[in-house]
Amino acid sequence: MNWARSGLGARNPRAAARTASWILLLSAAAIPVSSIGLPGPATQRTMMIGSPVISIALAGVLTIRRLPEAVRGALLILAPLLGIVSVVTLNIATRDASAGAQVMFCLPALFAATHLRSLGALIVAVFCMFGVALTVAVLRPDGGGVYDWFDVSLVIGLITGILLLGAQRHDRLVAMLKAQASRDPLTGLVTRRVLDEAMHQALMPLVPRQGGDARGTALVLLDLDHFKAINDTYGHPVGDDALVHLAALLRHDAGPDVVVARLGGDEMAVLLTRCTAHTAQEWARTLLARVLSHPLPMSTGADLTLGISVGVGHSDPGPMPLRDLYSAADASLYAAKHAGRGQVGPTRTASLNPPPEAATPTPLLVHKPPPSRP
Incomplete structure (x- = not known):
């Protein structure tokens, strides 16, 4: 499948793979660090669920840049979605529905808005908002987390919108420069x-x-x-x-x-x-x-x-x-x-x-x- 033509693929697959590697590496390190200071059962649940996530993250760091282009293109789209699933799972495991915990949903949205095309970035943003809503609904069924959901969703929407507007301006500028470089301005013939x-x-x-x-x-x-x-x-x-x-x-x-x-x-x-x-x-x-x-x-x-x-x-x-x-x-x-x-x-x-x-x-x-x- 041609991911670029579908509007889902990465603008620059190499740069996206490099960024994804760093995010996976930092996420793998953040999971055990975030469990420090939690009560014993919460720490056990976090590490039990986080260990597979850490393994997958480290495997992704080692392989994502070496994969064939078609496979890497699909993985770059799935990576932020898998990140959303991981954040939901860890937050529920630690029973943390605070706004500080939900800020981690901004990371997949930031990656998608920076590196994916418009449709892919919008899909990831919607899934991020849904992930926040699911976490709040499970851990705070009394409705006390609605304002936290609204605040985090607003930040996710602003991040996605601002970065997509900047990316579109950048794409138009690049297209204009390519057109100028490919056409002789006097005769209109190609260069x-x-x-x-x-x-x-x-x-x-x-x-x-x-x-x-x-x-x-x-x-x-x-x-x-x-x-x-x-x-x-x-x-x-x-x-x-x-x-x-x-x-x-x-x-x-x-x-x-x-x-x-x-x-x-x-x-x-x-x-x-x-x-x-x-x-x-x-x-x-x-x-x-x-x-x-x-x-x-x-x-x-x-x-x-x-x-x-x-x-x-x-x-x-x-x-x-x-x-x-x-x-x-x-x-x-x-x-x-x-x-x-x-x-x-x-x-x-x-x-x-x-x-x-x-x-x-x-x-x-x-x-x-x-x-x-x-």
Whole structure:
């Protein structure tokens, strides 16, 4: 079961397991200490009931961090509920229904509100209030403990509410920072980090794809030709407009499984999954033709024809380091630039042991950009 999606799981399982270990350790030490000074029968009852609790707590300290993720996720939800049962049992065994004894119910609520998601924290808070009510009902049936139940329940509710509000603000902040880190603010394309993650999944899949897909993965690298000259001639705002314009053209030709990223400056990349080398080359040629046929309209009323150089790297199915596919696409891009820019370089095949020289290079596709209209 996916505990995180159910709203019950821990926000950070490792941190929750670490906190649970400390709580279990302190609880195991607190049981014999709390029995000091009690009357003889009460001490015996406390230790008789507390000994299994101590054993379970110490076992939890030793094992909770080493358990499989699914088992640990379930245990982190059950731990505060088991803690509530333990507190109820010990309080009834010692016949202590005071507010001081009921404060121990705040410990499971504090853990849940700090480490569990909203639904799990609310469930634990409700069980804590029920545990206090059960203890008071058993030990003080005359109704004298109602005010103690109200006070402790109020504290539990405040702890849960305040910590959940803080956790929600924290989650929104983290989500905003992740979104900012994954999107280029100018073009709206994803960043290099997102592209690398997608490439890693395509080139080094954890689970082999069904059906034995033999098409492979392609990486297309491109940049604007003479981008510095555009900035120097028309100004940096026009240069920014050119990048936004190019990003829009890339997104227009991108399907749902295509990842389009800005690497930095005027460099952009496109990841094509389940794609043959021929399909990648044709996709790059179509992109080049589209860029040349869609000039950038400027505020002066003139159109600025943009030129791009494109490199294509392709990897056959099977594990392949990201660096090798990047190197293949970069070699193709360098060939396009070396031949005069404004063209698609020959497709390079990524290889773990690349040959010193390409065997038979694919002819370059050259497009001469038409002159810009004044």
